[in-house]
Amino acid sequence: MTNEQIIENNQREWWVQRWLELLDSYRFKKRLERGRNYAREGNVLSIDFEAAQALAKVQGSEPDPYQVSLSMEPFTDEDWNYVIDTMSEKAIFSAQLLAGQMPETIEQVFISNGLNLFPFTLSDVHSRCSCPDKANPCKHIAAVYYQLGDRFSEDPFVIFQLRGRSKAQILEALRERRSQGTIKASSDTVEKEEQKSQSATPKTQKKSSSDKQKSELNFEKFWQYEEPLESSLAVIVPPTDKKTVLDILGKIPLTYAEAEAAQQFLEQVYQVASQQALITAMKREE
Template sequence: MTNANLLNNDSGLPQQEWWVIRWLELLDSYRFKKRLERARNYAREGHVLSIEFSGSEVLAKVQGTEPEPYQVSLSLDPFTDEDWGFIIQSLSEKAIFSAQLLSGKMPDEIERVFTDNGLSVFPFRLSDVHSRCSCPDKANPCKHIGAIYYQLAERFSEDPFIIFQLRGRSKNKILEGLRNLRKQQINQNEKMSQQIEETVNKTEVVEEKSTQKNQPLDIKQFWQYSESLDPSLVVIVPPTDNKTVLDVLGRIPLAYEEAKIVKDYLQQVYQTVSQQAMITALKRDE
């Protein structure tokens, strides 16, 4: 029977959480099962007087057979600040992870966050856990250290962030890192929204100018040109094909006699207008 099953059956400690079982499975490799039985009883019967964290190291007092409690320490190899930077970045990309951790639940896929960064949140072997006890027992883990394993399992059940503290980063530091990344993301989104708004405004201005250009021409401004021209570069001559506007427009939809009268009149008008336009255009001194 595995230690996880022993824990589930009669230890009185939390039973269901997969991350607690992962932690306790480390003890399965320990061959002194009776020693583990005593360690489990110590944890259950209140022999663990205190558990405190000093950075990433666990410091505990366990009451044994002597009047003075034994001093126990336990730690894992902490991750570097750079490692934690990648981990927190990965956690921030999935908000559900933070929400589940804050609710006291270890996300099912949390290990993927660490393995993708070449790390493992849980130790692989019992030897990966560094532990010491002031008792005379030379075995490691002794029953006092084993009692701390079981007590930590209970703590993990209540707060999964504790396993992260063993790896060198406290709950407050992790949450602070997540909040800072969230602020950066919000600032980036606001900056992007501002850039999009500026682009839209510029587009609207261009479209407005384009719309203005496509508006019907004012007949009073038809012959006006707002830009300056070098007179020496401008050559104004009558049409070489002698065609008038009437020729371009084609036949006037009137009876023959009426159309002839209108056409003759308009030809005189266009001829006069053309002559006047040439005179105006050739006034170089204005």
């Protein structure tokens, strides 16, 4: 691996590095290197997903692009139910995934359920290409491997897609789990209030009309709502344009070096604060 590649990998997100490490472990380096050059030159025209399969078009030496397909062994519905249940136990997973980040301990969620999110070797990735080259991976397949790394960087849910669940399906399942927890908490509160009401003395139960009217007109508590909100009625997601408050405020009035350092620091603070806000909004404990 060249110094340029090492620097490039160090700047990648950890889940992208895990994918690139898988490629680097392949013994036929020259095949992959040709594919890397193909990807950098823009020969991968498109990558679309159909269920748990990635379908790509790669421009080769022929006028018509070659058709490439990649897939991994998808998890069963039962497997995914266990995984989603485990994810929903900690709000940090939902917060980071909603923010487009892959939690660093996400692999442990799958391992605890007897699964592996990332493949062990490149042979665990099933690939086909319409080109006449009998070698696998050919340079067209290899180009798609590296292009997928860029897709992982843009959207960490791509690795989940290859295991059989789309981004929409995972987030919807997490919202349902949170909703079920909220409904249970709300029903427990109602049950406690009913028990409290049933055990009350007749004197406590009977209120004068003036007391009742006074209670109804308590303006200090008018905007307060003690019951938990139904989480399925609200979807908390980051801005679709990926702009933060820092982007909206514009250039920091400092020297270039100072502004660059301040910008990087504030971006880290903003990311942590955003994740904590999502966790607080979900009203879930770690």
